Amino acid sequence: MFKRDQHTDNENVAVILDGETTNLPGNMSVAASLLSEGRIVAKISPASKKPCSPHCLMGVCYECLMEIDGVKQQACMVEIQEGMVINRRLGTMEED
Amino acid sequence: MSSYYDSAVIGAGPAGLAAASRMAELGLKVLVLDEQPRPGGQIYRNVENASPATLQLMGEDYRRGLDLIKRFNHSSAHYESNAMVWQTSSDGRICYSRNRKSREIKAGHIVVATGAMERPCPIPGWNLPGVMGAGAANNLAKEAGLTPSGRVVLAGSGPLLLLEASLLIEKGVEIAAILETTPKLPSPNTLVHLIPALRRTDFLAKGLKMVRTIKKSGILHHKAVTKLRAVGGDRLKRVEAVANGKTVAFEAELLLLHFGVIPSTHLFRLMGCTMEYNDRQRYWYPVCDSWGRTNHENVFATGDGSGVRGALAAEYKGELAALEIGHCCGIIPHYERDELASPIRAMLYSDNLPRPLVDEIYAPAAGAHFFEDETVLCRCENVTVGDVRKAVKEGVRNVNEVKIVTRCGMGPCQGRMCGPALAEIVAAEAKTEVEQVGLLTVRPPLKPIPLGEVAEMELELGSQEQADLFKNMRK
Numbered sequence: 001m002f003k004r005d006q007h008t009d010n011e012n013v014a015v016i017l018d019g020e021t022t023n024l025p026g027n028m029s030v031a032a033s034l035l036s037e038g039r040i041v042a043k044i045s046p047a048s049k050k051p052c053s054p055h056c057l058m059g060v061c062y063e064c065l066m067e068i069d070g071v072k073q074q075a076c077m078v079e080i081q082e083g084m085v086i087n088r089r090l091g092t093m094e095e096d
Numbered sequence: 097m098s099s100y101y102d103s104a105v106i107g108a109g110p111a112g113l114a115a116a117s118r119m120a121e122l123g124l125k126v127l128v129l130d131e132q133p134r135p136g137g138q139i140y141r142n143v144e145n146a147s148p149a150t151l152q153l154m155g156e157d158y159r160r161g162l163d164l165i166k167r168f169n170h171s172s173a174h175y176e177s178n179a180m181v182w183q184t185s186s187d188g189r190i191c192y193s194r195n196r197k198s199r200e201i202k203a204g205h206i207v208v209a210t211g212a213m214e215r216p217c218p219i220p221g222w223n224l225p226g227v228m229g230a231g232a233a234n235n236l237a238k239e240a241g242l243t244p245s246g247r248v249v250l251a252g253s254g255p256l257l258l259l260e261a262s263l264l265i266e267k268g269v270e271i272a273a274i275l276e277t278t279p280k281l282p283s284p285n286t287l288v289h290l291i292p293a294l295r296r297t298d299f300l301a302k303g304l305k306m307v308r309t310i311k312k313s314g315i316l317h318h319k320a321v322t323k324l325r326a327v328g329g330d331r332l333k334r335v336e337a338v339a340n341g342k343t344v345a346f347e348a349e350l351l352l353l354h355f356g357v358i359p360s361t362h363l364f365r366l367m368g369c370t371m372e373y374n375d376r377q378r379y380w381y382p383v384c385d386s387w388g389r390t391n392h393e394n395v396f397a398t399g400d401g402s403g404v405r406g407a408l409a410a411e412y413k414g415e416l417a418a419l420e421i422g423h424c425c426g427i428i429p430h431y432e433r434d435e436l437a438s439p440i441r442a443m444l445y446s447d448n449l450p451r452p453l454v455d456e457i458y459a460p461a462a463g464a465h466f467f468e469d470e471t472v473l474c475r476c477e478n479v480t481v482g483d484v485r486k487a488v489k490e491g492v493r494n495v496n497e498v499k500i501v502t503r504c505g506m507g508p509c510q511g512r513m514c515g516p517a518l519a520e521i522v523a524a525e526a527k528t529e530v531e532q533v534g535l536l537t538v539r540p541p542l543k544p545i546p547l548g549e550v551a552e553m554e555l556e557l558g559s560q561e562q563a564d565l566f567k568n569m570r571k
């Protein structure tokens with residue numbers, strides 16, 4: 001859905017995403033980093049049980065809420081860091 | 097770290113940066129809090145780290161942020177990034193969360209510069225993965241250098257929609273269609289606003305360039321579309337609408353929606369600021385005087401949060417609030433305040449000349465008849481438009497009562513995403529005006545924070561604060 005512009009050279013960081021070590025671009029928010037790799041689903045809505053993706057990217061909509069280092073946080077407001085533990089709890093849903 | 101400041105500024109966008117720099121330059125002790133990792137607000141997001149290519153693409157309107165931030169960095173204002181303000185009161189107390197610790201500080205004056213957000217407008221499927229705000233795509237470009245990679249549809253109304261379209265065109269993004277809900281012909285009222293706007297040829301030239309870029313690209317561009325909907329299962333597949341009486345459909349991976357910009361008012365509502373409704377632009381804003389002072393003596397509203405007028409006006413309004421606070425703190429006499437304010441007021445006036453024209457052309461449609469019953473209105477609690485209509489039919493007349501009955505607005509976003517449309521729906525259903533159905537009550541914490549964080553908070557102020565004997569003599 002998104003690609004990184006050629007002139008950006010953000011070094012990758014290694015995080016634990018949903019239990020697996022994953023390399024993601026650094027120097028941006030967790031939400032942006034996941035979107036840049038095509039991982040668009042941020043959470044399963046507890047109310048509708050349907051997948052959600054970040055909508056506002058400015059801390060308003062809460063569609064990007066995920067567990068980051070043990071605390072539920074807005075992924076668009078948190079900078080991705082080496083070693084972060086990120087859990088989206090997507091259950092059996094598959095991402096394409 | 098000391099916890100008393102002459103003035104605390106919430107928000108480091110153009111308004112907050114200008115206000116803070118000016119107050120610090122006047123010699124005040126200033127604290128700036130912003131929840132973002134870097135200064136700049138929405139428009140100048142990440143401008144300090146922008147690549148030359150991004151600066152080039154976004155142009156002078158973006159680059160201006162560099163000067164503003166440079167001035168701010170040179171000033172003595174103390175800046176805390178990643179600082180989310182979750183409680184404020186008109187006596188000057190502010191609680192904020194930073195690196196998972198909360199702290200309370202006290203300030204003689206509070207300048208609220210929390211800006212604006214895109215107007216959330218519930219169309220069917222707007223909660224599907226793959227549907228985003230046009231401003232969100234703009235943020236991703238600035239913050240992370242991301243460009244949409246699949247087929248994109250842009251839909252809605254407003255100058256920022258066309259700005260985003262022209263930026264994406266220049267980047268070579270594949271755009272399937274631009275679907276504007278704006279009427280084909282502007283209302284006759286527009287004419288009155290045309291004359292003052294003509295005095296700002298620079299502004300009109302910018303607008304025309306944008307329109308020309310879109311025209312030249314040959315991209316399908318419909319106006320006056322209705323029945324906009326996003327279709328898909330687990331993610332967006334297609335965007336549909338009715339244009340010129342016919343249903344049109346476009347396969348797309350990304351739908352960028354934009355329906356104008358409205359003030360972010362949560363902090364004002366939390367502090368009990370008197371709010372007024374702008375019937376033409378259909379949004380609430382805090383009532384304030386020409387310096388930005390709200391009904392609370394020491395609380396100032398500035399920037400787009402006090403009424404949407406764009407980045408330059410935000411900067412000027414920040415300066416004006418700063419001058420008045422400098423005066424109240426006894427640093428400059430009133431004649432110096434007025435003298436310094438005079439050129440700023442002139443710039444504010446000139447900047448605003450084309451605004452009524454733009455506002456009129458893109459004025460949002462009144463009412464809520466076009467919202468469909470099945471559409472999810474409150475994402476957090478999965479409440480539909482139909483659920484709200486049903487509650488109103490059963491006799492509920494105020495948005496806060498609707499909230500209790502339906503849970504609409506009860507989730508973590510505290511009604512930020514559903515509040516404006518909720519009021520429209522309740523008002524339309526009850527056959528009354530939006531002003532009559534109330535505003536959702538806002539409670540601390542403004543954003544959810546772990547309970548433990550509140551429990552561990554340093555409360556250093558308590559009862560030992562000094563009485564302010566001169567408070568009433570400072571006017």
Ligand SMILES: Cc1cc2nc3c(=O)[nH]c(=O)nc-3n(C[C@H](O)[C@H](O)[C@H](O)COP(=O)(O)OP(=O)(O)OC[C@H]3O[C@@H](n4cnc5c(N)ncnc54)[C@H](O)[C@@H]3O)c2cc1C
Pocket residue numbers: 058106107108109110111112129130131132136137138139140157179180181182209210211212213214231232234235256357398399400401405406407410542
């Ligand atoms: C998504 C988006 C994109 C935009 N893009 C453009 C554009 O490309 N070009 C253009 O001309 N205009 C754009 N605009 C309009 C432009 O943002 C405004 O005109 C201008 O930024 C207003 O400046 P401001 O200082 O009032 O507020 P803002 O620039 O919005 O700054 C407000 C700041 O307050 C902070 N804040 C808010 N609440 C809290 C809190 N509780 N605690 C701590 N900090 C908080 C925010 O993080 C933000 O940094 C955009 C608007 C939006 C919503």
Ligand code: FES
Pocket residue numbers: 031054055056057058059060061062063064065074075076077
């Ligand atoms: S994307 Fe809206 S809060 Fe993060």
